[in-house]
Each structure stands twice: as C-alpha cells, then as structure tokens.
Amino acid sequence: VNKRRPYHHGDLRQALLTASVDLIRELGRSEFTLREVARRAGVSHAAPYRHFRDKSDLLAAVAEEGFERLTASIRIAADRGRQPFERLQNAGVAYVDFALKQPEHFSVMFSVDLRQDHASARVAAERCFAELVTLVAACRDERPGNGETTLTSARIAWSQVHGVAELALRGQLPFSSKKELRRFAILATETIGRGLGLNDRAPRS
Amino acid sequence: VNKRRPYHHGDLRQALLTASVDLIRELGRSEFTLREVARRAGVSHAAPYRHFRDKSDLLAAVAEEGFERLTASIRIAADRGRQPFERLQNAGVAYVDFALKQPEHFSVMFSVDLRQDHASARVAAERCFAELVTLVAACRDERPGNGETTLTSARIAWSQVHGVAELALRGQLPFSSKKELRRFAILATETIGRGLGLNDRAPRS
DNA sequence: TGTACATCAGTGAACGCGCGTTCACTGATGTAC
C-alpha cells in the first residue's frame, strides 16, 4: 500500500472498477462486497459512494466496461478475417476467448439485471450484439442463407457461442487447455455457420 | 404455518429442498440464506444441519435434484418422437423449456461448483449428458454425420441449447411469450442438427 | 404388554462477524476578483 498516496486519489472510479474485477476473479461473484473493493483500492469504505450510487451501480459499471471490451475484441478479431464468414467465425471464437480470459467480467455482464436502472450497461450490450448482426448480414450479402432472417440467424449464432462460453466457464466441457477449447469453438462456429447456410467454405460432409 | 405440526417433521429434508427452490425463485440465488430456508420450512434455523453438512451441501442437493428432473424431462420429450433426429430435437427443446420453467433449479445446477465435494450432484449431471449422447448416437446410426465424433457432436448440440436457455433466462432474447421462445428453440435445434448432419429431414435451403 | 435405554431430530440461545449505508466532518482543489 502506497502511503504517499495523496488525499485525492486521482482516478478512484477506474481504480474501483479494476479492484472489483480482481476481487470477483479471486473470490467469485457472490463474495463480492463493497467494503472489500474499497479496501483494495486503498480507500475508506464510504469513498465508493462518491462515484457509485450503490453496490449494484458499481456492478453495472463493471458490466458496461465488460461489454465495451467484448465489442472491441470481437471487432478486432473479425478484422483479421477476409471472407465474411471467416470474419464472423473469428468473432465467435473471440467471444469464447473473452469469456475465458475475463470470466469475472463475463459473469457480471450476464448476471446483473441490466434492464432496470442501468441503461448505459444495457446500451453497451446492445452495441455488442449489433456488431454480431453486422457480421451475419455481411455473410448473407454473399449467400442467400437458409431462410431465417438476419436477426434470427444472429441470435442462433449468438446462442451457440454463448453456450460454449458458459459451459466452458462452468467446467462442463472437458478441455484442459485453452488451445483445445479454442479448437472446439472453431468446430462449433463452423457447424452453426453450416447450419445457417452462412459458411462460404465447402461443407465437409 | 401449521401449528399442529409434530416435533418431528416427517420429511424435513425434502421440505428444505422445496423451500430452497421457492426462495431462490422469489429472491434469486444471491439472496439465498439457510436461515430463511429453515424459516420457510417452519423449523428452527439449526434444524437443517441434521440433514445437510452446510449451506453449500444443501445447494448441491438442489442441483442434484435439478439434474435428475432435467434428465427425466429430456427422456420423456425424446420418447414423444419417432425418428432419431426428432427425438434429439425434442430433447433439446425440453432442455430450454426446463430452464425457463425451473430457472431456480437451472441456475443452481450450473453455479455450484460440483467438481469438489458433492460427487452425487456431479454424477447426476453426467447422467444427464449421457442421455444426450445416446440420442445423438442414434441419429448417427442412421446417417453418417459430418465427421465429428458422436461425443463432439453432442457437446456442440449441448452448447447450442444451453446458450439458448441462458440467454433466454437473462432476458437477452427478445421473446415475450414461452411460445415464441419455443419456436426459436425449434429453429435453433434444427439449425444445429443441419450443421452436424444429424437432421434426417430435407434441408430447407 | 411394559419398561429401560439408545438414538434420532428437533430447539433456542449464543458466538463472532462483516456487511451496506448514512452522517458529520475535513483536507484538497479550483475559481472569481
């Protein structure tokens, strides 16, 4: 603990977010307490109330930050691909990657009830999904697809990668290394792309 | 509260499980407390310790019960189908149905860390997955599949329905009625079946 | 059928604890003149 820290912290808000993520990583969502977060940020337990209305407001901010990072990860991954489906698939794999690399963010993103009160977190989530829709739409510009609307196709694809991410996080998929899991994610996205008629590569049959 | 209840409860263990599920439904996982469960079962707060080692032991029992019910639901749904893929698809839709009808069980099933200590819950989870594998295997007996092993295909299919269930539970899928969601689940399972080459119906393309 | 006794399944008081939140406060910072 740095004793020379001045009375005013500088960027306590961000420090609290970072500390929250660390805390959740170490102890899990259910052990998350405001007082411990404050302790870790080297600040009195009342200080967070300068920056967040209450505990759930802080968690909503963590979720919002998480969605922003996820959106960025997806975008970067997609941009590494050339063909539309390759771009979509990269995004899907990035989604799973994100869940495993930042499980603490991921679990908060989908556990806080964003629909009430915390509008900015909800907006961040919607922006993230919009990214996925764009990638699906690009695939369908090239191929006719299989009859589902773009939106429906996107939701099905999202469900697929979300399921892989969730099960992997809960240890329900028997992969010991991230590499193995990544390979599985590639298989799963390929499969769903084939099912949706979005995959521009030849089916393997 | 029935005041004529005798000193010995009769089946306090089951009553505690039921009360736990009710409590989680009403207040959510994070508000779950042993004392409130005991209160609802009409019993002193120390009584549960006659039946469960501690709080997490009770939750593990809830999870175990949940997996048993899910297995039963899947089996019954599958048996309503004739063709192998129809049976698999029914099971997948039943999985999503279960998550929405018993969200309290579902959330506990995948939140308790089953891998340590609570072996019987883990076994129940494995039995449930085995059911799915059997259904996938039956599809592959009739068709060659697309090159993935049965186990891998089953995991991909499981991820799909699990993702649908999770997103629906979190309110991330914009379906207002169970009927709409059910239709979506049917689409999603059809899609993944097509992708896996398990679907014995003609592709819609 | 009766009785002694072990065992089982509850009770209720007590423990120590940390939590979220509020409050009056104070030190630091920024700004108007």
Place this chain on the structure above:
DNA sequence: TGTACATCAGTGAACGCGCGTTCACTGATGTAC
C-alpha cells in the same frame, strides 16, 4: 500574485442487521428383553 470561498472527494465512527455455525439441551421414536 493573493485571498476568500464554494465545491469536490475523501475520512472514520456509527447504525442496524442478518448471516452461518456451534452448543448444550430436550422431546419423540424405536428396539431389546
């Protein structure tokens, strides 16, 4: 450049609370003889 003052971002004590768990106990039940 200096000063008065408003505002901001912290502090630390205090609040009321319910939690999980333990403990010595007691009432009910089952069984051996």
